[in-house]
Amino acid sequence: MTIDEMKEKLRQTISPERFRHSEEVMNEAVKLAGLYNADVEKARIAGLLHDCAKSTGKDELYEELEKYHVVLDDIQKKTPVLLHSILGSFYAKEHYGVEDREILDAIYWHTTGKAGMTMLEKIIFIADYIESGRNFEGVEEARKLAYTDIEKCIVLCCNSTIRYILQKGRLLHPYIIEARNDALMRIEAGS
Ligand SMILES: [Fe+2]
Ligand SMILES: [Fe+2]
Known part of the structure; x- marks a missing residue:
């Protein structure tokens, strides 16, 4: 599937606002990939498709993930917002023909990040x-x-989300804490 075909398909499955967001994320991802010597085409596809499962309703999310035999941890089970990224990686493969593991993983981890x-x-x-x-x-x-x-950008983004979650009194997934700690340690190590 070409990137234009992916865009058309995506446009039909998510809201206009979510589609705009997806295109913007794609544009940022392309620029960042150029700067940090990552694969620009992979960044383009991952950016465009990262929220491709975002319009899936709560009940359907769980049903679909079960269909793909995904085993959720206790916090994921109780935090539906974490699940669109996991399902998105399966949808990117099944509905958009993406086979590349790096792209699928980038979609999979986009909500919490990880170490x-x-x-x-x-x-x-x-x-x-x-x-x-x-x-x-x-x-x-x-x-x-x-x-x-x-x-430093990762730390700032993690801080912002963690603060928001604490403020709302919601469950906080350890993956985002690990992402933050990992970035902080890299800064301290000067790498
Ligand atoms: Fe997302
Ligand atoms: Fe997003």
């Missing part, structure tokens, strides 16, 4: 935060850091 992300995973994770439609405290700083210090 030891690949550059493509980092790029999709932060592109999702910094696209022009986003608005959160520190977003301008995040946009700057994305292009100057990607690890």
Whole structure:
């Protein structure tokens, strides 16, 4: 499937606002991949498709994930917002013909991040935060850091989400804490 065919298919399955967001994330991901020597075409596809399962309803999410034999941990089971990225990686393969493991993994991890992300995973994770439609405290700083210090950008984005989750009193998945710690340790190690 060509990128234009993917766009058309995606446009039909998600809201106009989500489609706009997807295109913006794609554009950011392409720019970041150029800067950080990641594969630009993989970044383009992963950015475009990262939210391809976002319009799946809550009940359907669980049914679909069961269909793919996904085993969820206790926090994932109780936090549906974490699941569209997991299902998205399966949809990208089944509905958009994406076979590339790096692209599928970047989609899979885009919501929580994790320790030891690949550059493509980092790029999709932060592109999702910094696209022009986003608005959160520190977003301008995040946009700057994305292009100057990607690890600091990851810390800032994780902090913002963790703060929000704490404020709302919701369950906090350890993956995002691990993503933050990993980035912080990389900054301290000077890498
Ligand atoms: Fe998402
Ligand atoms: Fe997104």
